[in-house]
Amino acid sequence: MKNVFACIDGSKAAEAVCDAAAWVSQRVDRQLVLLHVLDKSIYPTKTDMSGNLKLGTREHLLDELAELDAKRSKLALEAGKEQLKVAVERVKSQGVETPETRQRHGHFVETLADLQEETRILVIGRQGEEHDNVDEIGGNLESVIRSLSCRILITPPNFKPPEKVLLAYDASETAKKVLYIISRSPLFKGVPIHLLMVGEKSDKNQQQLEEAKKQLEGEGHEGVVAALKSGEVESTLLSYVKEQELGMVIMGAYGHSRIRQFLVGSTTTNLLRQSPVPILLMRQ
Template sequence: MSDYVLAAIDGSHYAESVCDYAVWAATALSAPLRFLHTVDNHTQVAEPDLTGHLGLGTREHLLEQLSDIEEQRGKLARQQGRLILDAAKARVEAAGFAEPPCMQRNGTLVDTLAEHEKEIRLLVLGKRGETAHQASGHLGSNLERVVRELHRPILMVPKAFTLPKRVLMAFDGSKTARKGVEMLAKSPLFDDASCYVVIVGAETAENHSQLQWAMDTLQAAGRQTEGAIRAGEVEETLRAYKQEKDIDLLVMGAYGHSRIRHLLVGSTTTAMLRNAHLPVLILR
């Protein structure tokens, strides 16, 4: 059963924002909140190739030393993780969540999430992790893998928390996008938000019909709603629209028609997500 909001945290600058968005989501959903920190031993320093350079005894001695160092690195990583979890716990307790469960696991984030997938109602994580190059234009590799593998909604958050009041749904008429509109209509996450729906494409009868369905669905649920059909490239069009309407949360389906699908599941994550300075709710 999908029942709790899971906040995946690490030592990055996004950790506090992950906490704040997780508190917002868990409060709105009346759902329990849990924290997860993973220690991926495979990200530790790789064992060097010493063959052909040192005598057998010397190599064995150095490999033993490297093994000891690796073990110590693992202990330090786990200790650091516990401190990170303690800080997150203190932050959300101040917001009214008493004793949120904290999990620390060895292994990759993707593998750990797969073990708990059926229990997760919403995953919250930062745009980049602590091992991501901050000057890079790429998302954290963990996020890219999680989007591909996890079949649960994912809230990708920026460094600073802003209470979502104006929500944009990038709509393409796909099954996932329709589920997204229905989620916007029903979810208590958006009870106090205005909902905007945009189709990027031509002014065709089909697109008008799709947009009208989305508007009717949201308005029937009492949502304050505005819709538009805009021509142009998906990334530039959505970026311009969110600036025009001062959008503070973007909702997208991970799988849809090809133009929007490419934003999330291409071989390289595109500029829309790389440059997003607002939270993105990714639906599956």
């Protein structure tokens, strides 16, 4: 059975990741795994300085460097264990009774890729430790989005369970697949869904929206709202989220429409940076 994985680090977003992951795991009734990765690019297992040491350098310098590396790795390991301990207490306070913890040493994205087969939803903060004080997304996030095929929930520094959500819909095959999954998933049962299509205001688009709305209603979803808006995708989505006070955005990551171009282009970064609410990317 696939699990909900939460990426834990020392960033300001760590608490939001815990809260979001706890909410998800309880909604879908799956095991919550709190994951801490000692990224090799930040905490190398060994520093090879032998090529930089000139003739006459004493052998003990190499020994001291090795000792410093060992201490640094040990401190990073202990810090990670402490972060996981705090995360366990946080998710337990949110109602998760038996969270699992894992700690890995390796490249962050590669580690997540190795765990894909047992991942139902990956929960990750918009900004990691390296970008806590910078108004941009974390350095690893774009690589995660482009490299992984699992579903990814990206949360800003604050999270609260959504009372209403936005499903970006364009009637593409991918959007229909996402609609199918969302309509049957327990994740949003009882949560009103707003279907938003950004495109030409035509009878065809309106009909496609109404069909999607009926599909959600046929699976027991109540309070479904269908909206057709023209304009630029990014700004239209963000404006609609603000106007309707929505708590999460759901989007498919593949397709052949304007939304696909939006997701795989540079505006992905802009939406992630500007969105005041979590974004769930449906990669499969």
